[in-house]
Amino acid sequence: MSGLLDPRLARIKAELSKRKVILVTAAKGGVGKTTLSALLALALSKEKGATLTIDADVSDPNLHVVIGVSPKTWVGEEKGIEPIKLDGLGYIGIVPFTQNKPAPLRGSEAVDAVREMLGALDYRGYENIVIDVPPGLSDVLLDLLNNVIGDNTQILVVSTPSKLSVDSTERYVKLLKDLGFKNVVLIYNDPHGIGKEPGEGLYVPYDPSLENAFGSLQKLEETKAYAKVKAVLRNL
Amino acid sequence: MSGLLDPRLARIKAELSKRKVILVTAAKGGVGKTTLSALLALALSKEKGATLTIDADVSDPNLHVVIGVSPKTWVGEEKGIEPIKLDGLGYIGIVPFTQNKPAPLRGSEAVDAVREMLGALDYRGYENIVIDVPPGLSDVLLDLLNNVIGDNTQILVVSTPSKLSVDSTERYVKLLKDLGFKNVVLIYNDPHGIGKEPGEGLYVPYDPSLENAFGSLQKLEETKAYAKVKAVLRNL
Amino acid sequence: MHEWAIAEAIVREVERNLKRTKVSSIRIVLGELQNIDKDILDQYLKMMIREVAPSVKISYETEEALFRCRRCGLTWKLKDVHLTDFEREAIHFVPESVHAYVKCPRCGSPDFSILKGRGVKISFEVEEQ
Amino acid sequence: MHEWAIAEAIVREVERNLKRTKVSSIRIVLGELQNIDKDILDQYLKMMIREVAPSVKISYETEEALFRCRRCGLTWKLKDVHLTDFEREAIHFVPESVHAYVKCPRCGSPDFSILKGRGVKISFEVEEQ
Ligand SMILES: Nc1ncnc2c1ncn2[C@@H]1O[C@H](COP(=O)(O)OP(=O)(O)O)[C@@H](O)[C@H]1O
Ligand SMILES: Nc1ncnc2c1ncn2[C@@H]1O[C@H](COP(=O)(O)OP(=O)(O)O)[C@@H](O)[C@H]1O
Ligand SMILES: [Mg+2]
Numbered sequence A, B: 001m002s003g004l005l006d007p008r009l010a011r012i013k014a015e016l017s018k019r020k021v022i023l024v025t026a027a028k029g030g031v032g033k034t035t036l037s038a039l040l041a042l043a044l045s046k047e048k049g050a051t052l053t054i055d056a057d058v059s060d061p062n063l064h065v066v067i068g069v070s071p072k073t074w075v076g077e078e079k080g081i082e083p084i085k086l087d088g089l090g091y092i093g094i095v096p097f098t099q100n101k102p103a104p105l106r107g108s109e110a111v112d113a114v115r116e117m118l119g120a121l122d123y124r125g126y127e128n129i130v131i132d133v134p135p136g137l138s139d140v141l142l143d144l145l146n147n148v149i150g151d152n153t154q155i156l157v158v159s160t161p162s163k164l165s166v167d168s169t170e171r172y173v174k175l176l177k178d179l180g181f182k183n184v185v186l187i188y189n190d191p192h193g194i195g196k197e198p199g200e201g202l203y204v205p206y207d208p209s210l211e212n213a214f215g216s217l218q219k220l221e222e223t224k225a226y227a228k229v230k231a232v233l234r235n236l
Numbered sequence C, D: 001m002h003e004w005a006i007a008e009a010i011v012r013e014v015e016r017n018l019k020r021t022k023v024s025s026i027r028i029v030l031g032e033l034q035n036i037d038k039d040i041l042d043q044y045l046k047m048m049i050r051e052v053a054p055s056v057k058i059s060y061e062t063e064e065a066l067f068r069c070r071r072c073g074l075t076w077k078l079k080d081v082h083l084t085d086f087e088r089e090a091i092h093f094v095p096e097s098v099h100a101y102v103k104c105p106r107c108g109s110p111d112f113s114i115l116k117g118r119g120v121k122i123s124f125e126v127e128e129q
């Protein structure tokens, strides 16, 4: 007998390798990962076919707030967990299962929760996947990098122009390269209105209208940040 | 024989219980934990005696950037690890030991790193301790709450006025209360210039001058945010 | 129920291992928290595995859930706590969501570990080729 | 060296246990990564423990460090990798900082676990009071 194996990984690999996958990551929290994940998924769904957004930030999920999924929405299951549908966008995260109640997950448990969702999803009909990853070198990110991420995956690293974020991002990008990933793209986002556009790298400017657009895909589509993200998408 | 015990916890408890301790926490990253930790520690050191700042965010340490400790500074050891001294402020974090190189720590390893620093510190001469905690319900926070935090500890929860932060903070504060902590104080900080002052709770306004003050205690002291934090301190 | 996806995962894992060995039997350990309908899983599995490993033998075991509090050290079982049908349903999808509904029966902490019974694990009996 | 603080931690832990039992001997397991000077630790410990548990016996063991890669599964020892004196010094303070300096000798990943040899652990032989 072999040791006990986790069958989820084989299915996750098989399903992800068939699709375009973007991991939205950052060295720090609060730089705009969730906001950009939503805008990017929306743009992908308009321009490149049905897109699945996965909130892998299971310890602090808030993608549902940005795209307007009520935490009380329930999910179906036939050939797997059915993503919640909003037009061309599909959503899954831990929130429907916890009903937005607080749930303290240790790093190793967060890994299991994410493997569980990815391992049991009904992926049919989706061509693109955007994964909102917890901040930093989380257990969840390391597990995705070690076990399921292939050559078709783009790793987007979000940073603000702030000293604090830039310092952390340098360490972070270096580590991703140490780990052997080449498909790493840096994007600057300016949630603090610092206004300093970096010399190189993609850039999303300060956009105070985002705050009131959260919760409505239609309003998000009208923001300047969305227009900028659509342009960014052409360079990905 | 008893099972193997970790002797660090007993010393950490003994040392922390003799001092005023403030844990700076938040549901999310990027809300200003590190910035407020620094400002608060600075204010404490001016008004209430020598203060030790501990960067427990070992996966993404940046308190040293805010207060201006070079990552190449080395630490002494005689009766324990000696904090790096800047006037009335002491600093310790993982950065001197990693020399700012990237170091991926799983949640359980981050817990060990923090226990190690707290367990071996030379606390002599310090009256107050400010701990900058990783975002969310991290393994490090849960370990501190389970094992070393006593009645003399104040848990500061930082939130921005943004929908995303407010939603996360509600879950978070509820959990801290479920865990039995009463000494929980909410503070709003506005790094995104949303400008919406909440009805209740302490408030630190948007202050774009912070960015250029990072790295210098003297410049930090001249910011409006510092003046506000000093006022906040009187209500803690 | 999402037994379909679980069956598919098991077949993918068998396939992966077939590259190196011949799999003669599969042992499947079903965690109590995942609340799987063994007959449905078996039905899907037999259907899907035909093309991959036609003569493979499949056996099932259930693993009882066991929890341990990270604050006070108490261990307990699923039958020691009360869960609504809805909560059971949520947990069967993602066992970790149990942290939203269950607290340590002794000290009230939601910070506990699931020592046993969370998900599906498999092992193979193989013949080297 | 910070043996003073480590001795103090051990004494605090002994004190905590004295409330319930009489500690007759202490076994101290020193992780290789913490690179502790056993003689200095022993000297401080004997000095401090006098008031707390005067006739206690103390024994020491060293535990060799062992690492396992989370990406490729390789296990290796400290002698299999090269570290500068400075790096050894950093690691003796906080063993986890080894992640900044060591990579898996096979696949280059810095995501590995320290299976053994990180810190100081103790156990007691007690006489129930
Ligand atoms: N380009 C931007 N302009 C203005 N505010 C922004 C921008 N991007 C993000 N924000 C704000 O920053 C905060 C953090 O964003 P979020 O997407 O939650 O970051 P993360 O997921 O990295 O933690 C949110 O309150 C959001 O409104
Ligand atoms: N009151 C404020 N006004 C303007 N910018 C702020 C304010 N507080 C924090 N910031 C900025 O927000 C960013 C995140 O702050 P930081 O302290 O690193 O948050 P955290 O530690 O919670 O991740 C930093 O770039 C900082 O300059
Ligand atoms: Mg986010």
Ligand SMILES: [Mg+2]
Binding pocket: A034, A055, A057, A060, A061, A062, A063, A132
């Ligand atoms: Mg999120």
Ligand SMILES: [Mg+2]
Binding pocket: B030, B033, B034, B035, B057, B062, B132
């Ligand atoms: Mg911080």
Ligand SMILES: [Mg+2]
Binding pocket: B034, B055, B057, B060, B061, B062, B063, B132
């Ligand atoms: Mg920090």
Ligand code: NI
Binding pocket: A077, C001, C002, C003, C092
């Ligand atoms: Ni099901």
Ligand code: NI
Binding pocket: B077, D001, D002, D003, D092
């Ligand atoms: Ni030392």
Ligand SMILES: [Zn+2]
Binding pocket: C069, C070, C071, C072, C073, C074, C104, C105, C106, C107, C108, C109
């Ligand atoms: Zn308990």
Ligand SMILES: [Zn+2]
Binding pocket: D069, D070, D071, D072, D073, D074, D104, D105, D106, D107, D108, D109
């Ligand atoms: Zn390896």
